[in-house]
Amino acid sequence: MLDLEVVPERSLGNEQWEFALGMPLAQAISILQKHCRIIKNVQVLYSEQTPLNHDLILNLTQDGIKLLFDATNQRLKIDVMCVCVCVCFSGVHFNSQAIAPTIEQIDQSFGATHPGVYNAAEQLFHLNFRGLSFSFQLDSWNEAPKYEPNFAMGLASLQIPHGAMVKRMHIYTGNNLQETRAPVMPLACFLGNIFAESVDVLRDGAGPLGLKLHLLTAGCGPGVMADAKVRSLERSIYFGDSCQDVLGALGSPHKVFYKSEDKMKIHSPSPHKQVPSKCNDYFFNYFTLGVDILFDSATHLVKKFVLHTNYPGHYNFNIYHRCDFKIPLVIKKGETLISCLLNCPLTFLLLCQWDQIQELLGHPMEKPVVLHRSSSANNTNPFGSTFCFGLQRMIFEVMQNNHIASVTLYGAHRTTSQARPESSSSSH
Numbered sequence: 182m183l184d185l186e187v188v189p190e191r192s193l194g195n196e197q198w199e200f201a202l203g204m205p206l207a208q209a210i211s212i213l214q215k216h217c218r219i220i221k222n223v224q225v226l227y228s229e230q231t232p233l234n235h236d237l238i239l240n241l242t243q244d245g246i247k248l249l250f251d252a253t254n255q256r257l258k259i260d261v262m263c264v265c266v267c268v269c270f271s272g273v274h275f276n277s278q279a280i281a282p283t284i285e286q287i288d289q290s291f292g293a294t295h296p297g298v299y300n301a302a303e304q305l306f307h308l309n310f311r312g313l314s315f316s317f318q319l320d321s322w323n324e325a326p327k328y329e330p331n332f333a334m335g336l337a338s339l340q341i342p343h344g345a346m347v348k349r350m351h352i353y354t355g356n357n358l359q360e361t362r363a364p365v366m367p368l369a370c371f372l373g374n375i376f377a378e379s380v381d382v383l384r385d386g387a388g389p390l391g392l393k394l395h396l397l398t399a400g401c402g403p404g405v406m407a408d409a410k411v412r413s414l415e416r417s418i419y420f421g422d423s424c425q426d427v428l429g430a431l432g433s434p435h436k437v438f439y440k441s442e443d444k445m446k447i448h449s450p451s452p453h454k455q456v457p458s459k460c461n462d463y464f465f466n467y468f469t470l471g472v473d474i475l476f477d478s479a480t481h482l483v484k485k486f487v488l489h490t491n492y493p494g495h496y497n498f499n500i501y502h503r504c505d506f507k508i509p510l511v512i513k514k515g516e517t518l519i520s521c522l523l524n525c526p527l528t529f530l531l532l533c534q535w536d537q538i539q540e541l542l543g544h545p546m547e548k549p550v551v552l553h554r555s556s557s558a559n560n561t562n563p564f565g566s567t568f569c570f571g572l573q574r575m576i577f578e579v580m581q582n583n584h585i586a587s588v589t590l591y592g593a594h595r596t597t598s599q600a601r602p603e604s605s606s607s608s609h
Contacts, residue, residue, distance in 0.1 A: 182265070182278070183267065184266070184267040185266055185267065185268050185269075186268075186272075187269070187313065187350070189310060189311060190312030191367075200212070201369060201370060202259075202353070202363070203257060203363055204366070206237065206499070207499055208370055210239070213239070220244060221243050222242045223241055224238075225493065226240055232252060232492055232582070236251065237493060244265065245263035245265040246266070247260075248261075249261065251363040255503050256363035258354070258361060260351065262351075264282050275289075276347070282346060283344055284341045284342075284345045287308065287315055304319055305319075306319075306345060309358070311355075312352065313350070313352055315350050316350070317345040317348060368399050368410075375431070376470070377397075377472070378505070379395045379506070379507065380470070380471075380505065381395070382488075383417070388575070390592060391422070392486055392590075393415065393417045394415070394416050394418070394431070395415055396414040396415070397411055397412070397413060399412070418431070418474065421482050421592075423481060424476060424481050431465075431467060434467050435467060435469070436468070440462045440463065441461065460479070461478055462475055462477055472487065473487035486590040488506045488588045489504050489587050492586060495586045496562050534583045535577065535579045538572075542572050547571070549568035549569055550568070551569075554566075566581075567586055574590065575588055575589065
């Protein structure tokens, strides 16, 4: 049995690991992978057709623990536990092989709280503390009528019967389990990384110019606890920026990936006329930002950006954190050009679906490119192919459920002698 400590409104864990409320999905999965010999039989549960309408769940079936992640920001919002593991509070166990989690034991461990609430549909009593709630099962179905609201002038339903056992426990933020939200990411989850709070796509009338990143970071290295606060930064990266520009703005990437082939080369105007390059273009992968930056192998200047939504059911799921990107769009209505904002996924959720984007931008003139992904030539992708559509110097990768898996931005080439867009516009 796992031996875990409960901290209301904060976490469930032990000395080796901790599932903290507000933790990114990727970090929770990393803990499970690291301790796979102890924590076994983990399921990933999500809605395939409407992934934004339902929580994303990591179900630890062997240990009776469910981790519920907010569908939009993919941060942990609720720990649900069926009490089949050893659990303590402030160092004192209230459930173990020797201690049964009865109502008397919970009262002794946690102290007084408001009266219990009886749910007739579930036939469960709910006892609520701040950031923590317990559900108690009746001993038999025959006891249920005693606790209906119309019995004993409604007061009987407030009294949890003696000896009632805890069926499950919830850890969450705030006073109301039904209204709880994933809190901001705690300091302990930064681990020296930088995260993107949001990413704005900068553009002119022709198309994208670059990215403006709103970043969050916490102190790292010596004195990290002394500098226990989150700092906000803004950094801008443009097409044509050099490697040094990007490294100076964002720091070192998590990985550098060299392209071995260009699968889209066949769709260029004259692929047979292109001279094979002696070196390969390469990506800077910033996994915690949800962003890839492609550099030209000859000039070492930025030529593309890739923004990832990290939907479950996509081949690259859990490699990147979700990128909350905003793209200003230029829409033609009759003879009038209208500017609006494409925000994926936190404000206008419907605009994350391809049908709604086409209603704004119009339908692509060409058929989509079908993108197959597999780790080797003999492997199959269990999630199926995706479709790539090009509009306004952007390539939308669309999953089979109509949601956007990624957006690739490409811009006009800029040489090192040309000024950055921000500096040229500021001179006017």
